[in-house]
Amino acid sequence: MDTQEFMNLSALEKVELVNKMLKENDFHLKNVASKLGLPESTLSKTIRGNSCYQFNKTSKQYERIMPIEEYKKYLQSDYNEDKMEETLQFLGEHLEELKGLLHEHETHLILEPEIYDPSSKTITRTIQVNESIYQLFSDLYSSKFSHIRLREIYSKCLLDFIRSYQPKKSPESKVYGITSEVQQVKSQMLTKDQNCKIKRGK
Numbered sequence: 001m002d003t004q005e006f007m008n009l010s011a012l013e014k015v016e017l018v019n020k021m022l023k024e025n026d027f028h029l030k031n032v033a034s035k036l037g038l039p040e041s042t043l044s045k046t047i048r049g050n051s052c053y054q055f056n057k058t059s060k061q062y063e064r065i066m067p068i069e070e071y072k073k074y075l076q077s078d079y080n081e082d083k084m085e086e087t088l089q090f091l092g093e094h095l096e097e098l099k100g101l102l103h104e105h106e107t108h109l110i111l112e113p114e115i116y117d118p119s120s121k122t123i124t125r126t127i128q129v130n131e132s133i134y135q136l137f138s139d140l141y142s143s144k145f146s147h148i149r150l151r152e153i154y155s156k157c158l159l160d161f162i163r164s165y166q167p168k169k170s171p172e173s174k175v176y177g178i179t180s181e182v183q184q185v186k187s188q189m190l191t192k193d194q195n196c197k198i199k200r201g202k
Contacts, residue, residue: 003037007046014046015053019061027060109145115155122151 001017009017018032025031033043047053052065091098114120141153 001036006036006038011047011049011053015062015064018043018047022060029055109148109156111148111152111156112159114159115152 006014006017021032021035022029025035029043030040033040036043038046044055047055047062053062054065055061056063141150145153
């Protein structure tokens with residue numbers, strides 16, 4: 001490779017080529033510079049340039065100098081990789097336990113605060129139900145939820161039914177409701193104004 005071809009290479013390509021030639025020439029920089037048609041000092045200056053490369057006397061290779069901020073990012077990325085590896089290792093070691101916890105959460109009965117509301121009254125009602133369905137309910141209750149009072153279970157069933165099937169107010173109905181309230185207020189204000197006029201007339 002002649003001098004002009006070498007000078008046209010990118011900074012990284014120059015370093016890779018010089019490091020390769022150093023290995024082939026018993027790490028003598030002067031010999032490498034001579035083969036590239038450059039004085040040793042010019043070659044060193046060209047490599048160092050603005051690309052943060054310095055000659056390492058121990059390895060006898062050009063190595064990149066890492067700026068402090070870049071080094072911090074490197075450490076952070078290395079830390080994140082270590083944390084990720086640690087996390088994956090933990091998941092692998094405790095996978096079955098985690099599956100069990102997730103399954104338990106899916107089958108866990110969650111009772112809303114309304115069901116335990118101390119200000120709410122308790123009433124007694126007699127209901128008629130399908131015998132087969134009630135038997136399935138009774139078996140399930142006895143096997144898994146006997147620690148919860150039946151009235152809480154009934155309340156939970158009713159609340160779930162309400163939340164699933166109660167019609168939700170549409171935006172139009174909300175606007176209509178607001179308009180009706182505004183009209184009612186206006187009507188009340190008009191009535192008060194008329195009363196005031198009547199009193200003044202007297």
